[in-house]
Amino acid sequence: MNVQLTEKIEVIFKSTLELICENGFHGTPMSQIAKKSDVAIGTIYHYFPSKDKLIIELFCYCKRKINAYIFAEWDSSLSYKSRFFIVMQKFCVFYLENTDMFSFMEQFHNSPYLEMSKNSWEKQLNEENNIMAFLYEGMRMAELRSINIHILTSSCLGVATSFAKKIIYGPLEFTDDNLNEMIEIIWNGVKQQD
Amino acid sequence: MNVQLTEKIEVIFKSTLELICENGFHGTPMSQIAKKSDVAIGTIYHYFPSKDKLIIELFCYCKRKINAYIFAEWDSSLSYKSRFFIVMQKFCVFYLENTDMFSFMEQFHNSPYLEMSKNSWEKQLNEENNIMAFLYEGMRMAELRSINIHILTSSCLGVATSFAKKIIYGPLEFTDDNLNEMIEIIWNGVKQQD
DNA sequence: TTCTGTCAATTGAACGTTCATTCGGTTACA
DNA sequence: TGTAACCGAATGAACGTTCAATTGACAGAA
Structure with missing residues (x-):
């Protein structure tokens, strides 16, 4: 190649x-x-042997891109909370700067392609696995509430995703304030309650 | 008719x-x-004049169904928190009992149909407007943090939606515990902090 | 009650278009 | 000289849509 x-x-x-x-x-x-x-x-x-395969490979390509973006320059000396904010922030910023990837990924996620293609990407390095690992770490460190990992993951990504959607298609403006507001909501939701 | x-x-x-x-x-x-x-x-x-129109009408039909389901038997004597839990719960239960509607709505939401069809449903009674009104009420009553309504709405629905998705396609089981766990997360996130 | 006219409801074969895919051939380059 | 990259007209299947014909329901006339 x-x-x-x-x-x-x-x-x-x-x-x-x-x-x-x-x-x-x-x-x-x-x-x-x-x-x-x-x-x-x-x-x-x-x-590409077919249109389907092209689309599936494109999905893997996007996963690689966002994963690289979120976990580049990882500074493990920062507090867990800081890193949590950075991950969420990067997740949103990436998609807001690559709205066509966002639109494509969302379409893909809700289409029969997803099931069809699980083998192709499930075992690859991808952002969802990495985020899951990061959330596990938060539970081990007692920074996050100890709950089912899938509920935790889907909550964090669900909020971020629908936030991005509201900005891209909707009436919400992309400002640092709005971004932080959103992240604070989910942080308050998942942090170890005091 | x-x-x-x-x-x-x-x-x-x-x-x-x-x-x-x-x-x-x-x-x-x-x-x-x-x-x-x-x-x-x-x-x-x-x-139906065309396949497109059929699909758009189907979308409206689904919106009417879920709206009717969520806001039936509304008991305004309950505490705000109780009603919040009920709304979130009903939202999830409806989709988990009607997974084909869920799948369809998600596909629709992330397709060019959405923009194409905004006129057809934006002014109708629909679940998103009603939920938004309910969240406004929560802010007025000082039960919820006073923040941008779109962030609030998208956070609540985003968590619920991705929760449902994890159950339908994924590895998460539908139990009352899991459901309550999820709602508690978002409630902790959006409630007036004490 | 029976007959008749009208129009909505229904049917599915046929039409024209679009699209994914193929393949025989050309070019670039090692 | 051989191989990989590249080209795009041609193919054939699939699909959305049309339409001429048939049926069914029913209101009003006889």
């Missing part, structure tokens, strides 16, 4: 992302992806 | 729901909806 090849695949990924964000899965034919990528249809099929 | 007519439309709605839940929007052709509804394709087009 040389450099140029990786670049071409990224172009295809990015075009697909934009198109799906705007028109949804059914609204984006391979022909349009090819045109937007400045590539022949055949070229796409040279790299 | 006589009884039989309403019934036929409901059959079409329910079939569509099941099929979309299982196969997604693109995976459910009109021909299959017709077959599952025991009705000719032409009949569907007698009631």
Whole structure:
């Protein structure tokens, strides 16, 4: 896999992302992806065996991206609370700066693709596993309430996700105040009560 | 609109729901909806001008259903906290008892249909407006923290939604304990801190 | 009660379009 | 000279939608 090849695949990924964000899965034919990528249809099929596989690989690509973003420059000397705020913040900021990825991921998460593709990404390094591990740590350190890990994870990510959605599609403005307000809500919800 | 007519439309709605839940929007052709509804394709087009319109009307139908469910038997003599727990509980229970509606609504919410159809439902009585009003009331009564209403709404519904998702698709079991755990998290997050 | 006219409800074969995918061929380059 | 990258017209299946024909319900006339 040389450099140029990786670049071409990224172009295809990015075009697909934009198109799906705007028109949804059914609204984006391979022909349009090819045109937007400045590539022949055949070229796409040279790299991906089918449209489905392309979309599933794109999902993995997005997971890798957000994972890299959130857990880059990890400073374990900070307090747990600080790190909690940073993780949540980064999660939101990433999606708000990459709204087409957000839109795509949300569509994917609520489509039959998800079940279809679990093998492809479940065992990979991904942001959800890492966040889960981070929340486990919080429980061990008695910073977070000791509760079912899935409730904990889904609560944190659920709040962050619907916050991002309200900003992208809705009437909410993206300000530091709003962001912190949201994170405080969920922090108050999950922290060890005093 | 006589009884039989309403019934036929409901059959079409329910079939569509099941099929979309299982196969997604693109995976459910009109021909299959017709077959599952025991009705000719032409009949569907007698009631709905297009597949898109059918799906949008189905969305409104679901909104009406959940709204009716949550706000039936409203007992305003209960404490605010009790009513908060009931609203959240009903929201979850409804979707967990109607998982195909949940799957459909989530797909719809993250598709271009949403923008396309805002006029059709924005001014109708719907569960989100009612929940928002209920949260406003909580702020007025100083039971909830005084914060941006959209952050408040999206936090509450975000947690409940991702909780339901974890149960439907994931590894979480539906028990009263889990449900209460989740609601307590968000209640601790949004209540007036003492 | 019976007949008749009207229109809504219903049917499904047929149509035209769109789309994912294929494949025979060309180019770039090692 | 061989191989990987690349091209895009052609293919065929699938799908949304149409429409001419049929049935059913029923109101009013005889």
